[in-house]
Amino acid sequence: MPKKDFYKFISQLDLPFLETKQIHLQNIFESLKNQFGLKEDSNQVFIDLGAGNGQVIIYSAINYRIRSIGIEIDPVLIEEAKNSIKSLKKHKKSEKNWFKKIKIIHGDFYQQNLETFDYIYIYSLPTMQKYLKHVLLTAKCGAIIISHIYPIQKLNQFLELRYKVEHEIEDQKICTFIYRRV
Numbered sequence: 001m002p003k004k005d006f007y008k009f010i011s012q013l014d015l016p017f018l019e020t021k022q023i024h025l026q027n028i029f030e031s032l033k034n035q036f037g038l039k040e041d042s043n044q045v046f047i048d049l050g051a052g053n054g055q056v057i058i059y060s061a062i063n064y065r066i067r068s069i070g071i072e073i074d075p076v077l078i079e080e081a082k083n084s085i086k087s088l089k090k091h092k093k094s095e096k097n098w099f100k101k102i103k104i105i106h107g108d109f110y111q112q113n114l115e116t117f118d119y120i121y122i123y124s125l126p127t128m129q130k131y132l133k134h135v136l137l138t139a140k141c142g143a144i145i146i147s148h149i150y151p152i153q154k155l156n157q158f159l160e161l162r163y164k165v166e167h168e169i170e171d172q173k174i175c176t177f178i179y180r181r182v
């Protein structure tokens with residue numbers, strides 16, 4: 001197997017594609033707006049580390065019209081994201097040029113520098129997070145880091161837990177953890 005395919009294969013084992021539910025996205029973005037200074041139509045920049053089918057960045061571009069960047073390792077998911085954007089573009093023609101705010105990068109988030117981002121979203125697994133430290137540390141002071149379902153371990157010195165968004169699923173509770181880079 002070529003090296004790049006092997007790497008992709010290992011990444012998928014580490015962190016498979018799972019979608020953040022739309023209702024959870026709504027709760028998360030409302031908290032960002034009400035408590036963490038997210039402003040519609042602003043110059044703020046959002047990134048999703050492991051963007052999957054692009055639905056998180058599509059949500060932020062349509063609803064908040066801020067620059068929304070996604071980095072994803074799987075080309076099949078990138079294609080899916082691009083197709084969703086194309087078809088949504090047709091149905092949401094009247095809305096301001098939201099799709100121009102989106103950029104999808106085919107790449108590896110372990111190599112991503114985060115210093116230009118205001119909001120950093122990640123839906124990963126605890127097994128992966130231990131390797132993400134060098135990436136998260138590149139975030140600028142004051143950047144907001146949003147970790148869906150799993151808290152970020154062992155970075156207390158650099159990331160201050162500011163809020164937990166609580167979501168109800170049937171009789172189960174899950175959380176999204178919001179941190180500020182200090």
Ligand SMILES: C[S@@+](CC[C@H](N)C(=O)[O-])C[C@H]1O[C@@H](n2cnc3c(N)ncnc32)[C@H](O)[C@@H]1O
Pocket residue numbers: 011012015016017018019020048049050051052053055056071072073074077107108109110122123124
């Ligand atoms: C749990 S999914 C989250 C998808 C999306 N962020 C959401 O919340 O709906 C994690 C994504 O990370 C991608 N991924 C795994 N390893 C990666 C890496 N090293 N670089 C970029 N993306 C990666 C997977 O392909 C998968 O699509």
